[in-house]
Amino acid sequence: MRGFFRGVLRAQRLWVQGGGPGWGAGYCHWRPIHSCSALVYRRHGPDLDQLRMEQWDFQAIGPHSVRLQMLAAPVNPADINMMQGTYPILPEFPAVGGNEGVGEVVEVGDEVTSVRVGDWVLPVDAGFGTWRTEVVCEATELLRAPRDVSLLGAATIAVNPFTAYRMLHDFQQLRPGDTVIQNGANSSVGQAVIQIAAALGLRTINIVRNRPNYEGLSADLKAMGADYVITEEELHRTGLGLILQEVPKPRLGLNCVGGLSGGLVLSHLDSGGTLVTYGGMAKKPLQIPAKSLIFKNISLKGFWMTQWKRNNRKDLHLLQSVVDALCAMLRSGQLTPPRCVLVPFQQYAQAIQATVQPHQPKQVLLMQ
Amino acid sequence: MRGFFRGVLRAQRLWVQGGGPGWGAGYCHWRPIHSCSALVYRRHGPDLDQLRMEQWDFQAIGPHSVRLQMLAAPVNPADINMMQGTYPILPEFPAVGGNEGVGEVVEVGDEVTSVRVGDWVLPVDAGFGTWRTEVVCEATELLRAPRDVSLLGAATIAVNPFTAYRMLHDFQQLRPGDTVIQNGANSSVGQAVIQIAAALGLRTINIVRNRPNYEGLSADLKAMGADYVITEEELHRTGLGLILQEVPKPRLGLNCVGGLSGGLVLSHLDSGGTLVTYGGMAKKPLQIPAKSLIFKNISLKGFWMTQWKRNNRKDLHLLQSVVDALCAMLRSGQLTPPRCVLVPFQQYAQAIQATVQPHQPKQVLLMQ
Numbered sequence: 001m002r003g004f005f006r007g008v009l010r011a012q013r014l015w016v017q018g019g020g021p022g023w024g025a026g027y028c029h030w031r032p033i034h035s036c037s038a039l040v041y042r043r044h045g046p047d048l049d050q051l052r053m054e055q056w057d058f059q060a061i062g063p064h065s066v067r068l069q070m071l072a073a074p075v076n077p078a079d080i081n082m083m084q085g086t087y088p089i090l091p092e093f094p095a096v097g098g099n100e101g102v103g104e105v106v107e108v109g110d111e112v113t114s115v116r117v118g119d120w121v122l123p124v125d126a127g128f129g130t131w132r133t134e135v136v137c138e139a140t141e142l143l144r145a146p147r148d149v150s151l152l153g154a155a156t157i158a159v160n161p162f163t164a165y166r167m168l169h170d171f172q173q174l175r176p177g178d179t180v181i182q183n184g185a186n187s188s189v190g191q192a193v194i195q196i197a198a199a200l201g202l203r204t205i206n207i208v209r210n211r212p213n214y215e216g217l218s219a220d221l222k223a224m225g226a227d228y229v230i231t232e233e234e235l236h237r238t239g240l241g242l243i244l245q246e247v248p249k250p251r252l253g254l255n256c257v258g259g260l261s262g263g264l265v266l267s268h269l270d271s272g273g274t275l276v277t278y279g280g281m282a283k284k285p286l287q288i289p290a291k292s293l294i295f296k297n298i299s300l301k302g303f304w305m306t307q308w309k310r311n312n313r314k315d316l317h318l319l320q321s322v323v324d325a326l327c328a329m330l331r332s333g334q335l336t337p338p339r340c341v342l343v344p345f346q347q348y349a350q351a352i353q354a355t356v357q358p359h360q361p362k363q364v365l366l367m368q
Numbered sequence: 369m370r371g372f373f374r375g376v377l378r379a380q381r382l383w384v385q386g387g388g389p390g391w392g393a394g395y396c397h398w399r400p401i402h403s404c405s406a407l408v409y410r411r412h413g414p415d416l417d418q419l420r421m422e423q424w425d426f427q428a429i430g431p432h433s434v435r436l437q438m439l440a441a442p443v444n445p446a447d448i449n450m451m452q453g454t455y456p457i458l459p460e461f462p463a464v465g466g467n468e469g470v471g472e473v474v475e476v477g478d479e480v481t482s483v484r485v486g487d488w489v490l491p492v493d494a495g496f497g498t499w500r501t502e503v504v505c506e507a508t509e510l511l512r513a514p515r516d517v518s519l520l521g522a523a524t525i526a527v528n529p530f531t532a533y534r535m536l537h538d539f540q541q542l543r544p545g546d547t548v549i550q551n552g553a554n555s556s557v558g559q560a561v562i563q564i565a566a567a568l569g570l571r572t573i574n575i576v577r578n579r580p581n582y583e584g585l586s587a588d589l590k591a592m593g594a595d596y597v598i599t600e601e602e603l604h605r606t607g608l609g610l611i612l613q614e615v616p617k618p619r620l621g622l623n624c625v626g627g628l629s630g631g632l633v634l635s636h637l638d639s640g641g642t643l644v645t646y647g648g649m650a651k652k653p654l655q656i657p658a659k660s661l662i663f664k665n666i667s668l669k670g671f672w673m674t675q676w677k678r679n680n681r682k683d684l685h686l687l688q689s690v691v692d693a694l695c696a697m698l699r700s701g702q703l704t705p706p707r708c709v710l711v712p713f714q715q716y717a718q719a720i721q722a723t724v725q726p727h728q729p730k731q732v733l734l735m736q
Binding site: 088255258262263277278279280285286287288289290291292293295297298299301302303304307 | 670
């Protein structure tokens with residue numbers, strides 16, 4: 001586990017040799033046979049104006065390689081943090097933005113058996129650089145997605161639903177009828193938790209902040225499968241009393257807020273329960289009373305999907321099985337893509353700027 | 369794990385039928401053949417004036433029972449909290465005080481093979497009621513202590529050194545040369561951690577609060593085997609920089625303070641490390657930044673020895689193995705009893721009052 005913190009992404013498609021203004025054909029001793037448009041940055045900075053669309057050339061693919069046309073790639077908060085230089089892993093320069101997305105295989109090397117031309121594929125690891133029209137990579141860097149799910153579904157399962165799925169599986173042995181409690185229930189991961197938990201037969205208690213359109217939000221989350229939706233204020237005031245007449249005390253709590261809200265989730269866990277933190281939106285530390293740890297035997301853990309995937313990088317079968325399970329839920333309608341705005345690739349700046357604004361739907365770049 | 373919180377101790381030596389003023393021989397239909405002096409309370413209260421010395425009679429022992437003469441029993445903070453009614457498990461009334469101590473077997477039932485007359489023994493579980501001169505219990509409620517260790521050593525290993533031993537074994541797979549960091553290093557458990565860790569070949573970084581006699585305290589802890597002693601202020605100022613040139617980053621942190629001090633231990637753990645909380649002396653919640661959980665994969669756990677023993681109540685072999693390991697350390701001098709004041713049993717009130725004062729050595733009641 002050592003050394004992953006503030007690591008550098010060294011695998012930034014090294015076989016995609018640079019094009020761009022300073023990289024004319026005169027500097028190449030190989031013959032470019034393909035080219036792509038890519039959103040590239042060469043420095044970190046808070047204003048995100050360092051991103052430029054460049055033309056990159058690349059050569060013929062090797063025997064183990066695959067050429068993809070990217071179809072769609074979302075702009076996620078982690079992509080922004082990577083560009084700003086504030087994410088715990090950072091790319092080498094020049095870097096292509098984007099960590100998530102779906103591509104279609106258009107060419108495979110002679111030795112490749114894991115994917116075929118026409119397959120939809122997703123990157124295994126963070127730092128793939130999905131914001132481009134075409135990419136060449138090793139076949140082992142890809143997971144397959146079936147073509148009978150929606151494009152938006154395939155483009156957006158590998159980060160948030162993947163996180164939700166693993167958190168519901170890795171920390172407590174939950175069985176149908178068991179209860180999960182979470183804050184930030186309206187976040188992208190929160191919504192995926194609601195849907196995946198419902199598909200697994202789990203009950204969810206969903207905490208949201210009070211807001212003008214609370215009734216509408218509550219109805220939306222319940223339509224997704226939320227069993228209970230409750231505001232932080234209401235939970236402070238009434239506790240879980242009535243809810244616990246219907247469902248068992250939660251053994252798993254999910255926290256993406258921190259501060260008092262995280263403590264609120266913790267304080268409603270059953271003895272022996274686990275609080276999993278995967279975000280810190282409030283930018284305030286969790287407040288943990290010693291007695292919860294000692295006398296209620298609560299454990300606190302963190303979840304970081306990027307690291308989970310790296311820890312399991314060699315077990316492609318496991319990684320593929322998560323994608324398969326999520327795609328089955330997409331296909332059956334148990335899991336729906338989040339609310340998205342589709343942005344033509346050329347208008348990327350608009351998608352970037354929208355992502356840093358609060359309460360915006362997910363921006364998804366469309367390459368084709 | 370459910371239902372242990374605020375549980376009631378139901379095993380309070382039910383076979384020791386009550387004596388005392390209201391319980392004359394006229395109320396008994398059995399023939400008392402032994403009696404003992406016991407420190408008894410019949411209500412909870414903050415002032416601790418509810419404790420009375422009473423004479424209790426009891427009948428002949430059964431085939432699986434054992435009669436002990438108690439030799440020595442400490443007054444621990446948990447004993448005080450039980451009397452005050454603030455501990456998470458509470459006895460039924462009438463209750464005999466004391467959870468720890470050493471007794472000598474003076475009589476065994478016909479079917480008892482696990483202990484013999486003359487053996488030294490320790491209670492397995494909390495709520496034993498060790499503050500009395502004699503007791504009858506089931507043989508399965510006892511662990512053996514060898515007679516070639518000091519009386520004070522035997523009387524004081526079952527709570528604090530036991531806690532230290534388990535915390536060093538149960539949360540991280542530590543090997544000789546690995547590092548442990550703890551706050552409250554001068555506490556009873558903290559001192560046991562220093563000694564047991566040294567016996568196991570582990571290195572310890574010991575955080576204490578600054579104080580007038582800091583140099584003397586530091587020398588004392590180093591004489592016990594502490595590798596490094598550092599004040600909270602110094603650690604805030606300089607970090608672990610120089611220490612980490614000599615030892616690896618700690619993978620296990622032990623916290624009995626909470627508040628900022630707990631966060632200080634946490635912030636110096638290696639990625640993937642575990643912070644174990646076993647006390648909350650500062651009476652302030654731990655402040656845990658989300659990024660420690662997510663990006664450093666730190667886990668937070670609690671340890672409560674009483675619950676650990678109950679979870680393993682049926683595995684007497686395991687429980688005995690801990691006592692044996694600790695007694696071996698006592699015998700070799702790797703573990704020494706804490707600084708104790710020996711108090712004749714009749715002067716118990718003095719020991720109780722001293723225990724609620726700060727910075728007092730451990731009070732140990734001597735029954736014989």
